[in-house]
Amino acid sequence: MQFSMSSLYICIFLLPEGWRESFLGAPRRLLVTLGSLSRDSSPCPAAKVEPLPCLPVPDLETTMQKYLAQVEVIAPNHLERTRCLVKNFLCGPGPKLQQRLLERRQKVANWATDWWLQDMYLSVPLALPINSNPGFVLPLKKKLKSPKDSATFLGRFILELLYYQEVLDRCELEVEHIKSRDGKSQALCMAQHYQMFRMYRRPGVNCDEQIIFDRATSGDHIIVAYHNQFYSIPVRVSDRGRITEAELIEQLLKIMRTRANPKTPPVGILTTAKRPVWACAREELIKNERNRHNIELIERCVCIICIDNDVLPATFNNPYREDDRWIGDRDYANVLHHALHGGGSQHLSANRWFDKTVQFILGKQDGFWCLNYEHSAGEAPAVLPLAEQLTQKVEAMPPAKESFEELDLPAPEKLEWCLSEQTMSDIREASCNFDTLVEDLDLCVLNFCEYSKEFVKSCKISPDVYVQLALQLTYYKLHGKLTATYESAGIRRFSLGRVDVIRAASPEALTWAMAMCQGDPESQSRNQQNNTQDDCGKRPDRIKELFDLAVQRQVKEMNDNITGHGIDNHLMGLRYAAKEAGGPMPEIFTDEAFSIVHHFTLSTSQVTTKEPAVVGYGPVVPDGYGCCYNIQKDSFMFHIAAFNSDDRTNSKCFAQTLEQSLRDMADMLKNSKQR
Numbered sequence: 001m002q003f004s005m006s007s008l009y010i011c012i013f014l015l016p017e018g019w020r021e022s023f024l025g026a027p028r029r030l031l032v033t034l035g036s037l038s039r040d041s042s043p044c045p046a047a048k049v050e051p052l053p054c055l056p057v058p059d060l061e062t063t064m065q066k067y068l069a070q071v072e073v074i075a076p077n078h079l080e081r082t083r084c085l086v087k088n089f090l091c092g093p094g095p096k097l098q099q100r101l102l103e104r105r106q107k108v109a110n111w112a113t114d115w116w117l118q119d120m121y122l123s124v125p126l127a128l129p130i131n132s133n134p135g136f137v138l139p140l141k142k143k144l145k146s147p148k149d150s151a152t153f154l155g156r157f158i159l160e161l162l163y164y165q166e167v168l169d170r171c172e173l174e175v176e177h178i179k180s181r182d183g184k185s186q187a188l189c190m191a192q193h194y195q196m197f198r199m200y201r202r203p204g205v206n207c208d209e210q211i212i213f214d215r216a217t218s219g220d221h222i223i224v225a226y227h228n229q230f231y232s233i234p235v236r237v238s239d240r241g242r243i244t245e246a247e248l249i250e251q252l253l254k255i256m257r258t259r260a261n262p263k264t265p266p267v268g269i270l271t272t273a274k275r276p277v278w279a280c281a282r283e284e285l286i287k288n289e290r291n292r293h294n295i296e297l298i299e300r301c302v303c304i305i306c307i308d309n310d311v312l313p314a315t316f317n318n319p320y321r322e323d324d325r326w327i328g329d330r331d332y333a334n335v336l337h338h339a340l341h342g343g344g345s346q347h348l349s350a351n352r353w354f355d356k357t358v359q360f361i362l363g364k365q366d367g368f369w370c371l372n373y374e375h376s377a378g379e380a381p382a383v384l385p386l387a388e389q390l391t392q393k394v395e396a397m398p399p400a401k402e403s404f405e406e407l408d409l410p411a412p413e414k415l416e417w418c419l420s421e422q423t424m425s426d427i428r429e430a431s432c433n434f435d436t437l438v439e440d441l442d443l444c445v446l447n448f449c450e451y452s453k454e455f456v457k458s459c460k461i462s463p464d465v466y467v468q469l470a471l472q473l474t475y476y477k478l479h480g481k482l483t484a485t486y487e488s489a490g491i492r493r494f495s496l497g498r499v500d501v502i503r504a505a506s507p508e509a510l511t512w513a514m515a516m517c518q519g520d521p522e523s524q525s526r527n528q529q530n531n532t533q534d535d536c537g538k539r540p541d542r543i544k545e546l547f548d549l550a551v552q553r554q555v556k557e558m559n560d561n562i563t564g565h566g567i568d569n570h571l572m573g574l575r576y577a578a579k580e581a582g583g584p585m586p587e588i589f590t591d592e593a594f595s596i597v598h599h600f601t602l603s604t605s606q607v608t609t610k611e612p613a614v615v616g617y618g619p620v621v622p623d624g625y626g627c628c629y630n631i632q633k634d635s636f637m638f639h640i641a642a643f644n645s646d647d648r649t650n651s652k653c654f655a656q657t658l659e660q661s662l663r664d665m666a667d668m669l670k671n672s673k674q675r
Contacts (some may be wrong), residue, residue, distance in 0.1 A: 052189055055110050055494040056564040057573070060098045064090060066567045070597045073482050073505050078593035085588040093578065093586050100577040101570075110496035112569045115576045117498075121376035122208040125275045127434070128201075128354045128374060130441055130618040134628070135339025136384055136607075137326070137370040137614040138391050144367040151252040152400040154305060154362060155245050158222060160390045161197075162235060162242055165302060168194055169215060176381075178493065181559065188492040192378030199357045199377045200299045203279035210376060211299065218300035224252065224412065225306045227260040228268060228350040231412040232297045249400075251412050256307060256364070265419055266350030269427055272341075272434040281426040285419075294415040298353055306351050306361040311368070312343045319652045320444045326614070327366050332445035336616045336639060337438075338363070339370040344438040345431035358383060379490065379499060380607045380615070388610055439644070441618060444651035446638040448662055453631050459669050463631050464606050465554045468504040469512070469547070470665060471627060474658040475602055476513035479648075486600040486620070489561035491569075500566035504604075508553040512546040516664060544672040547665075568598075600624065606631060616641060623648050636662070 064086045071082045105111040126132065144150045167173055176188045197219060200211045213219070220236040233251045236242050270281050286292040298304070311330060318324060318333035326335045339361065342348035352359060357377040361370045369391065373383055419427075453463040468487060475483055482505040491497035560566060575589045588594060601624040607615045608631050616639030619626040626641035638658060642649035 052187060052493065052495040052497075054105055055112055055491065055497055055569075057098070057101045057105055057111065058565045058567070058570045060094055061090065062565075063567045063570045064094075067571065067597070069507060070484070070503060070505065070567075071593050073507055073510050074484050075593045075596040078591070078596070082588075082591065082593045085591055085593075089586055089588045094574070097574045097577045097581065097586075100581065101573050104573075104577070110494065112573055113496045113498055115572060116569060117210070117376060118207065119572055119576075122201075122204075122210065123206075127272055127274050127437065129272050129341045129349070129352075129372070129434075130437055131620070132375050132617075133340070133354055133372050134375060134380070134615065134617040135336055135370060135372050136380075136387065137335045137339050137368070138387060139326075139611050139613065140367045140369050140391070140395065142367075142395050144362075144364075147253060147256045147364065148249075148400070150307070150362060150364055150367075151249045151256060153394060154252055154307075154360075155248040156394045156397060157360070157390055158235065158248060158305070159242065159245060160393055161303065164386065164390070165197055165219060168197070176492075180493070181563075186493050189495055189497050191496055192382035192492075192498075196357055196378055196382050197302050199374075201355045201357070201374050201376055202299070203275045203282055203355065205276045205279045208275055208376075213300055219302045221297065221301050223298050223301045223304045223353070223356075223415075224255050225268065225304060225351045225353065226255050226258065227309065228264050228266045229258070229261070230268070230294070230298065230353070230415040231255050232301070232415065233412045235302070247407055247409060250407050250409060252307075254411055260309070265417055265424070266345065266427060266431065267417055267419075268352050269345055269350040269430045269434060271352065271354040272349060272437075273426075273430040274433075277426075277430070281423065281430070284422050284426065285417075287420075288418045290416060290418050294417065297413075297415065298356065301356070304353050304356045304359040306348075306359055308338075308342075308348050308351060308361060308363045308368070309365070310348060311363060311365055312338050312347060316343065316443075318443075318445050320446065320655045324445065324447050327368065330366070330368075332447065332614050332637075332639075333443045335368060335370070336443055336445065336614050337441070338368060339372055339614070340443075340616065340618070341434075341438050341441070344435040346435070349434060349438070350431075360387075379488065380605075381490070381492075384607065384609065384613075384615070388613070392610075442642040442644045442649070442651045443616070444640045444655045445614070446640065446655040446659060447612075447635055448638065448659060449635040450663065451666055452634050452636070454633075455666070459673075461551055462555065462558075465551055465558065466665070467606070467629055467631065467636065468502070468554055468604070469509060469550055470658060470661045471602060471604060472504050472509045472550075473513045473516055473661045473665070474654060475625075476510070477517060477657050477661065478654065482510050482513065483601040484597055484599055485602040485604065487604045487606075489558065489566060491562060491564055491566075493562070494564055497564075500561045500564075501568035502554075502558050502561050502566070503568075504554055504557070505602075506550065506553045506557065508546070508550040512543070512550040515543045515546050516668070540668070540671050543668060547668065602627065604629070608632075612637060615639060619643060619649075622646055625649060625651070625654060627654075 068082060068086060071079050101111055121132065144153060173190055173193055175190055177185045178188055180186045195212060198213050198215060200213070202209045202211050221232050221234045224231045224233060235248065270278055273281065286295060312334055314329065316334045316337040318331045324332050326332055337343065342352055355374060357374045359372045361372065362368065371387055456463045456466045472482055485504045487502040487504060488499040489502045491500055578585055578589065600620050603620045603624060604627045606629055612632055613630065615630055616628045617626050618641045622643055623646045628639045630637040638655065640651045640654050642651045642654070
């Protein structure tokens with residue numbers, strides 16, 4: 001049984017969930033025919049607490065003024081025309097479309113989320129790896145010295161994940177809270193957590209589909225990928241629940257003892273194709289009943305465990321720093337490449353299934369441990385803290401017994417494929433195209449340790465605001481202008497809230513960046529070409545004043561977004577409301593300035609972890625940068641991505657310039673303290 005997205009939300013937040021006693025049509029596998037465990041039928045705790053507020057619809061005129069400010073900074077040549085379009089919109093269709101949003105807010109739990117999912121993810125035809133799925137590399141403190149060590153670690157991790165899954169089944173997950181601006185504790189929406197291990201993204205020719213599976217018919221087996229071959233292991237059985245640690249370890253060892261077969265078709269590489277291409281290839285694949293059975297098992301598993309028998313070569317190492325080692329000869333960039341894409345068809349990319357929401361990846365050779373997750377299901381807070389916590393818990397467990405009694409278990413179900421000539425052609429095409437994409441990815445990691453967030457906080461500045469302005473300064477130094485900048489702003493304080501966009505490219509940030517670049521011959525030349533004025537940056541105290549204004553503007557932008565008053569969801573909602581209303585699309589949405597303002601050349605996100613983990617993703621546009629940063633106690637870690645095929649971007653150059661920007665900003669602050 002499958003649920004639509006809206007049905008899932010009703011299920012989680014409004015209705016009690018009763019679970020059927022057996023799997024309907026579940027295939028016969030290990031030990032017995034799988035049946036579901038008895039499910040607790042108590043209602044989700046979210047139905048017992050005070051409901052979360054609905055996402056507000058921002059004021060129309062305020063959004064238009066903020067939009068004009070973006071055009072002023074990012075596309076100044078279009079400003080006069082855009083002012084006329086805004087005026088016409090406010091005097092014409094704007095108020096009616098705003099009213100449609102207000103009426104929609106009264107009818108659905110969140111007026112933006114369904115449209116946002118379509119716009120942000122499901123309607124985007126690009127391949128998932130690099131373009132969408134993030135990679136997250138975790139440090140392992142204990143070295144895995146043997147296949148048994150690897151199998152024990154994986155077995156224990158999977159069992160801990162099943163305990164967590166059962167907490168979700170019983171709707172007992174503790175609700176997260178955040179302090180609001182008035183200091184009060186505010187509950188956050190937990191929908192992403194409840195759907196993370198029940199969701200699958202199925203490719204479509206025109207639009208992908210999110211499948212939410214009923215736990216009565218899914219989530220009681222895992223899929224293991226090894227040497228490009230997929231295996232199904234049931235992890236619960238009807239007569240006694242979870243299988244034991246010893247049973248799970250033995251099943252994993254059976255898989256890890258198999259040798260690579262060069263004739264194994266790399267079917268997983270199909271999930272790296274562009275979404276319409278993969279959708280057509282999938283239709284060809286499921287014409288065969290065995291293939292259909294295999295894909296159903298993959299779609300309905302709790303997660304995928306990828307066991308890699310190789311490492312990526314030094315060609316994937318960091319182009320900037322050679323001394324930042326992660327493990328052995330591998331550095332931060334090497335392991336991030338591994339997590340994001342697996343190195344291409346000649347390495348590990350076919351040992352994946354990128355449509356699945358969560359894939360945990362273990363390197364047998366060096367204990368590399370990471371996850372790759374499908375982003376439409378949720379943001380980092382729904383999966384990364386869990387991965388950290390479970391990893392730490394498993395590593396704290398005592399060593400496994402030296403030996404244990406072998407159990408007489410049937411082998412894991414090996415997923416055999418029956419492939420047509422068309423499918424083999426699809427695999428070859430997908431391999432070729434993905435290898436090109438992998439080669440195009442330009443990754444660089446900057447681990448900045450010269451000062452930390454404590455210095456920034458001592459200056460009474462938010463570390464996130466500080467980093468965002470550092471990125472603006474860096475982009476200005478490189479390109480002589482600012483650009484549309486995306487920073488995700490969590491809006492989970494609202495029912496079914498996902499994210500909006502904090503825009504750091506403000507008029508105040510531009511003025512400060514120009515002032516900071518006085519004395520830089522290249523920047524001066526660009527300023528003269530852009531007809532900008534140099535007077536504002538001649539005195540250090542004036543530069544600090546301009547910086548303070550940029551900080552204030554960025555703080556306001558951040559607060560507006562997290563309280564539901566950002567412009568991007570609002571503009572998207574007005575555009576979708578216009579589509580639903582029919583008739584011609586308002587010119588404000590078809591004008592070139594609108595495209596420029598939404599061409600996020602700088603896509604950024606803060607993902608902070610307890611340990612110095614490596615987190616990253618690719619750019620979202622061909623001429624852009626993807627910049628994920630991890631603010632640690634003693635350092636700022638930046639994971640910068642660009643594409644080699646665009647000569648306007650270079651990750652190493654961006655990292656070098658960013659490092660100097662951070663030094664320049666510290667000097668600015670220190671000098672201002674001495675005055």
